[in-house]
Amino acid sequence: MKKQFLKVAATAALLGALSVAAQAQNIAIVNGQPVPKSRMDALAEQLKAAGRPVTPEMEPALKEEIVMREVFMQAAREKGLDKTDLYKSQVDLMRQAILIRQLFEDYTKTHPITDAQIQAEYDKFAAANSGKEYKVRHILVENEDQAKKIIADLKKGGKFEDIAKKQSKDPGSAANGGDLDWASPASFVPEFSEAMTKLDKGQMTQTPVKSQFGWHIIRVDDVRQAKLPSLAELKPQISQQLQQQQLQKFQEDLRAKAKVE
Known part of the structure; x- marks a missing residue:
């Protein structure tokens, strides 16, 4: 009798422990339906991936969001909306998007950009600039x-900045008196660059320069050796650019190998 009592008590204790463990895996029970904690964890990961910080103080709000979603899902199922063709096609599209994103994330993780690749890209940038x-x-x-006529006016003492503000058709520089700031010759169209590089500091073109944009009067205010940002400054940008290029090639290669009939 005593053994049987102990056996029953042990079973009850085990069931109780299992019940507590099950509850620990759920954040709520909505209309008798358990709502797993994994949903809240997944939502938190979505927010983090979108760049939004997730703090412990946000847990009640996350829980309420998941609970509300369960309430709405149950209401939709009661109406049979989960049986419609529209719902099924939308779920299929979402499943595709999630799986494709995981494929790309896996490729990026298993094919990291190396320091040698970054150095080589920086060297090309430095050589070009x-x-x-x-x-x-x-x-x-x-x-x-x-x-x-403008060149003639300038030779008579007209102020370059004032004439640029009044007559220049370049929306990006007219308001600033024609100022294009510091730039390398490669930043401009060839005709502009060729005329500009023939000028010394303080000089202006004596004849109009034609380009695809119209006719230019150019003045060089200063000249200096190019100051390039360091490798450390550009490393994140270069790494991201190379990763995008690598991922794009991966996608193109998959498409090229696919047998499409």
């Missing part, structure tokens, strides 16, 4: 006659 930088102003007009 080394040399001189020019602090330049320009006045852009629609035709050659206008440009010639």
